[in-house]
Amino acid sequence: MKSYSEFSIPNSVFYGQNSLSQLGEQVKAYGKKVLLISDRVIEKIGHVKTCLNALEDLDLAFVSYLDVNTEPTDEHVGEALQLCLQEQCDVIVAIGGGSCIDAAKAVAVLATNGGYIGDYMGGKTPIQHAPIPLIAIPTTAGTGSEVTNVTVITNTSEDIKMMIKHNAFLPKVAIVDPLLTTSSPPSVTAATGINALCHAIEAYISRRSQPLTDTLALSAIEAILKNLRVAYEDGENIEAREKMAIASMQAGIAFSNASVTLVHGMSRPIGALFHVPHGISNAMLLPGVLEFTKESAIEKLATIGRIISPDSSSLPNTELAQIAIDGIKQLCSDLNIPNLKIWGIHEEKFQQVIDKMATNAIASGSPGNNPKVPTKQEIIDLYNYCYHYDFTTQASSLIN
Known part of the structure; x- marks a missing residue:
């Protein structure tokens, strides 16, 4: 072994x-x-x-x-x-x-x-x-x-x-x-920044994570949560840009060695079939996938919750994990991330290819690294859930 x-x-x-x-x-x-x-x-x-x-x-x-x-x-x-x-x-x-x-x-x-x-x-x-x-x-x-x-x-x-x-x-x-x-417009800053956050979170919760990747992933998560909004709102803020650049690199090293998980597995078919930029399609899926994954990654999501809300660090891990998900939802909302419907993907066409997307997602291998490994039907359900996802409400318990 x-x-x-x-x-x-x-x-x-x-x-x-x-x-x-x-x-x-x-x-x-x-x-x-x-x-x-x-x-x-x-x-x-x-x-x-x-x-x-x-x-x-x-x-x-x-x-x-x-x-x-x-x-x-x-x-x-x-x-x-x-x-x-x-x-x-x-x-x-x-x-x-x-x-x-x-x-x-x-x-x-x-x-x-x-x-x-x-x-x-x-x-x-x-x-x-x-x-x-x-x-x-x-x-x-x-x-x-x-x-x-x-x-x-x-x-x-x-x-x-x-x-x-x-x-x-x-x-x-x-x-x-x-x-x-600094030349990146706010929309690109948001999409790429959330992409880096996805890399860091997925590397951290991946079944293939290791101590070195955990260290880099957590450092990246903290830096992104503290600096992405600043870089989005003020693209000339060099301090925020520098911290985001280093965090993106840390997240890249982390996922390159620990692998990504379900978000990326589901995101790639959306990009291939509907030409949604990679960072945006990841962001559309991230909160919903974390809700699906929550019960299988309580401790690690709780650690992220402590980064988001240090004053809540004494709360039970289940509550801290929810704080992590809600905090990520709020970040997506602040960065004006749309759901799949608002982006403009026609629902009828989406339904026509949803089976192919789920098949391709599984074939990529990334969902197998997720703490909770989904079935094909669960991926189809997640696609449907994320199609109408509302980033402005508290995280739902519909998927568990």
Whole structure:
């Protein structure tokens, strides 16, 4: 019986204000020609130009692929890979949100191993060769992709989000500069911030959690609960931005090593079929899933309750667990998180694909890490529950 745990992180992590200044030297340490992967929004903001200037200053050659969008697909990966191979790039720089970084991870692995990215899902095809070195630079405080060994790519022919986990997807270097996140509008700050909170909470309650991941997850939970509203309301608050950037990174390391649970398992099909941004779909599900899970995670939810309400720390664990759920509901309400109906998903179409979503959620493996492992019917019931979810009321006891 296995009695040990594994803990993996990038070779180097640079974090804090102006850490982007390390980009050129890090690229120089790993290669001579760069494929920079990003999107048009990051280009428009000016972050792509900043990176390219840093490469030019050291006379490093580069080409750019800037067509990733809000959800990375196998088509993006294929296009970027073709450019990488044609130009004989030997190092990849990804700057942007988790979509850009996830696409870059897939390209880095395929460039040396070949095939289609879906071939590697579930370990069907072994990854035999080291990937092209990847330097990941997040511009949002949410996905933690810069420090994780996971990539999530949409299979466009089957409308399935493929979650693929292997240490080959772990970037060599992460550069986490909070100054890059100040350009995120409030809606993106909310979505990515709640995504980071999901990562931290799921890593903490996961059946695969371990002492190292618990420490990072709790630190992230506390920082996010204290700083997300501030960053949402005042995007220029550098202190809040920096704490959110570090918390997102901590949450990323935590879930990369402990795995996510039911929220992410249910969230991916929503993103694949209805193109809801990942952070939003997670937020839509988080309180409802925690209600479902509560009785199987009382002690850990109680610990979160003590973070939310220190003055209530002497209350019984069951009450503290409820405080945790209600506090998270209130945060979602304050950040104007909609339910699935308000987002605009047509209920009839939702019902037509709900069975497929539940099947795909289970197939992802993430629900099996939940403290309370759901049946397919329970996942269907949860989808229906979350479709009409009201974030403004006290948590319901309908699901238990």
